[in-house]
Amino acid sequence: MAYAAQIKIPATYMRGGTSKGVFFNLLDLPAVAQVPGAARDALLLRVIGSPDPYEKQIDGMGAATSSTSKTVIVSKSLRADHDVDYLFGQVSIDKPFVDWSGNCGNLSAAVGSFAISSGLVDPARLPQNGTAVVRIWQANIGKTIIAHVPMTDGAVQETGDFELDGVTFPAAEVQLEFLNPAADEEGGGGSMFPTGNLVDALEVPGVGTLNVTMINAGIPTIFVNARDVGYTGAELQNDINSDPKALALFETIRAHGALRMGLIAHLDDAAKRQHTPKVAFVAGPTEYVSSSGKVVKAQDVDLLVRALSMGKLHHAMMGTAAVAIGTAAAIPGTLVNLAAGGELRSAVRFGHPSGTLRVGAEAQQVDGEWTVTKAIMSRSARVLMEGWVRVPGDCF
Template identity: 70%
Template sequence: MTFKPQIKVPATYMRGGTSKGVFFRLGDLPQEAQTPGQARDALLMRVIGSPDPYAKHTDGMGGATSSTSKCVIMNTSAVPDHDVDYLYGQVAIGEAFVDWSGNCGNLSTAAGAFAIHAGLIDPSRVPENGICEVRIWQANIGKTIIARVPVTNGEVQETGDFELDGVTFPSAEIVLEFVDPADGEGAIFPTGNLVDKLEVPEELVTDGVLNATLINAGIPTIFVNADELGYTGAELQDVINGDAKALERFEALRAHGAIKMGLINSLEEAKTRQHTPKIAFVSPAKDYVSSAGKQIKATDVELLVRALSMGKLHHAMMGTCAVAIGTAAAIPGTLVNQAAGGSERQAVTFGHPSGTLKVGAEASLVDGQWQVTKAIMSRSARILMEGAVRIPQETSLP
């Protein structure tokens, strides 16, 4: 039997915020993968190394976590007043599918930097020294993101002294602005309520009722109270991820919340929509020690948030979920706002497993409906490796 040699696809491996992913220019992909479909999904899965029953991604670029099993496709934008189109694929680890249902806020940071690195920005818009405002069209959810990327000597500045909890080394700061961050075309609160009584089987929650804030901002997110689930809210990854029954319960609650939000029609559908919605639990501020051994005091934050991504507790905080946190914190009456103390605010600092994060959001009540004009936070990004990724030829075929 004759085996064909591997093919080379130009690619850049980047960290953005607390995530990592493989970035491609659309025109660099094999022809059959330049349009959505089976060939594209197969290509990205093989790049990452999925599906992997060993859950290690030994034979791919992925890191076998929700934060590192990601791909991005970018191109110059055809949308007026935007520089680039940014399409994000969350690659499942153990199953054969790519979830295109939402955005990655962390990699949105890298998308701004990559756009400049890859020559996708009109040179006249890139200053010799200063800040380049990259206008990104987030193609998964049809939203605008503005990345303010520092430039030195005509190139993206990647080194700096900006520290981000969850990232070991400092880098240059990139400010992200999520414009009109309500996800998709739906209302911020799809049920019309700031807090819902989520009815679930009694084996999941005592009495079968759980308070929940269901919000579409940044990414569809289900917020619940830590104490209603028997947690303090200061838990680190091992406490949750080492408990198979806890993970099963969170996934079941996520599925029930997704139905309530109108994102799926049956519990079974949740298995093929792992990226959205997210589920997170909140609690009032309290002292705890981060995963890096850093002492976080209750006075350092306004509340604690722990979020799950792709079935596991996240090591820090997803960028899009941070947008949801900032939005919900700005709206009096939500569980997030209540955990933060209940007052009106335009910014909130919260504690996550790796440390703290501040995110701002501007919310207002218009004709009885809550609207959010923008959410802002700072992240960082840098290139880890660039060149070409190699994959077996047969992978790119339908």
């Protein structure tokens, strides 16, 4: 029996923030995968090593966590005021689908440097030394991200002394601006708060009625008070991920919240939309020991936040969820703001399982409606490997 030979596709394996993913230049993909559809999804699934019933992704580039089962496609922008278009695909580990419903804020930090190194940014816009400003169109959600990428001798500067909790080694700092991060198309008629409320009473079968803040900024996110679901907010990954009942609880909250936000039409649809919305629980400041053994003191944070991604507690914090946290913290009356002390603020530092993170947001109320012009945070990014990925030629 004859078998199809492997083909090789130019690719770059990058870390961005606390995530890793396989990056492609759109034009390097096989022609049939340069457009959305089943062929593209099948190709990316095979690259990452999914679906894998063993949940290890041994036969692919994934590393069997939501933070590492990711793909990115970048191309020259079709918009005159942007440099590149960026499309993110969250690859399911054990199921045969790619979720295109949201962005990855962590990998957003690597898009600018990938675009520069791949020749997708006009050289006339790049300083020999200093900071390059890369204008990114986030195609999944239709938003603009501005990446400030350090340059040295005409090349991206990746090494440095910027430390990011959740990442072992220091690197160069990349500042990201998420412009107008609140949704204007998805669910709830385009409102930042799809129900029109800062806090809602959400009925969850088997749980009861929970106070929640449902916000669509950065990524659709459902916030609940930690104490209302039996937690302190200082939990680490194993505390949640080793408990099937806990995971089922948060998935039930997520599904009912998604329905209430107008993101899905039926509860069953939540299983087909794993990447969004996120569900997170918040609490006031308290001292705890992070996953690295570092003590996070209560006075060093404004609040604690734990968030789940693709059905598991995240080891640090998703970048897009950090945007949601910063935005909600800036708006008095949300559960996030109340957990942080209830003050009007333009920035917040929160504790997550790996340490702390600071994110800023500029919020204002206009005609009774809250708007956010931008959210700002710092990340780092680094090329881990570049060359080609190989897949069987008949896999897509």
